[in-house]
Amino acid sequence: MVVEGGRESDKQYINVIRELTRREIKRKYARSFFGVLWSVLNPLLYMAVVTFVFSYLFSREIENYPAYYLTGYIIFSLIATGSTTSMTALKDNRNLMLKTKWARQTFVLSRVYTAFVNFLLSCISYMVVLIIFRVNVGWTAVFFPLDIFFVMLFLIGLSYALSIWYVFLGDAKNIYGTILMVLRFFSGLFYKVDDLSPGVKTFISFNPFYVFIKVARDSTLYGKIPEMSFLVQMVIWSVGMYIVGKLVFKYKENKVMEKI
Template identity: 30%
Template sequence: MWLMQYRDLIWNLTITDLKIKYQSSVLGFAWSLLNPLFMMLVLYFVFSNVFRFTQEHYALYILVGLIAWRFLANGTSVAMMSIVGKPSLVTKIYIPRQILVLSSTLSSFISSILEFCVLIPLLFIFGANITPYVLFFPIAHVIFFFIVYGLSLMVAAMYVYYRDLTQIWEVVIQIGFFLSPIVYPISMIPAQYLPFYVLNPVTIIIETYRNFLIFGLPPGLKSMVYLVISAVIMMVAGNALFNRLERRFGELI
């Protein structure tokens, strides 16, 4: 099994990714945390003063949504480059190519965990209802990891064949941002669209995070089952597409 055989390499590539990411600017790591905080402030003032949304714990509500979304948006965008960005590891030596996507997604995952760690003091400051259900959060985040990894496998493999996928993906991510309940409350969605709206696994994951972290609610069985099924589908589809497209990577890069 490649996962065990190459575990040292996977870990090494993951750490290398993080080192380079946080080395490149002076504030480095701090920037990646300040970014969602600034976004939250802007969105908070715009939407609570201009649009006058009334949502309990609105600042935290936005922040949890943003950090969750950043993992998907950054994770997939960076992972898309993971195959093409390391050409010598594809054309000069054989390693299972999934490793490149996996280590890229893992480093985004670690960044995301750090961002959630910064959220912890804010939860207390803004008076979230902290209950033992918070402990379910890591499980949900691991499920989300598999969704993002499956998606990353697809976009990374397709990017080898279609080099304008970056532009297309940027638009998809923009649309996804507004199709998920990040800045607005779900109650805004008209009732007739709601059944379709909640098919989006990201909607479910963000709502689940908020239940655990802000509102102190127990996990919903239906939501959790839906998330696990989504993760399995993404992993199976991602691996199938990747394995199919992988055969010609060596020729196309």
């Protein structure tokens, strides 16, 4: 690879990612009046609408619904936006890739990093909601950052794989979009999974999105140590995905340039 080991080049590498990310965020909010504030506001508005609909219109009874929904929403959004934007990273940056000698991962990682920055901003609203609704956050909340660490690992692996896939198959974007739409409904975002029939419930409990969300909810909202089976799944999904993504990227990376 072009950028090789050593501290100096690592620093450079990170700088490039930061710079690309800054560009990305700027572009996203270029014309907007509230700008980056939207990253904080948006989750709150979503939460307000969904809470209104499900707890008032349909009177579903879930304890502390706003926080319940928001936990799922911010984690799902992190993975969904991170992976969708990463998917097109290689194709979008075609010119930069031809002109510069930056490592190709950079382009994917900068999209992931952008999503992560967005996530951190949405965590501000999350904390506000936790305080307002008086969620007793205990020591088990240490599992939350741990959970996010594994989410990121999963996301990076997924993004590597998707970005390569999209270079070789244009339909990949549609396929993944459809899969994501289905998974959104099967991630237990706005309903209680325990209410479902056993078949659907089993299916959902193997959905990585749900696994990450469940660990976050248990540890942060309910002050419980997450169930062992979910912790194990969390690690397997993320480490597995990271390895798969990394391998795909490594073996296909050089073919990408020909294809592009």
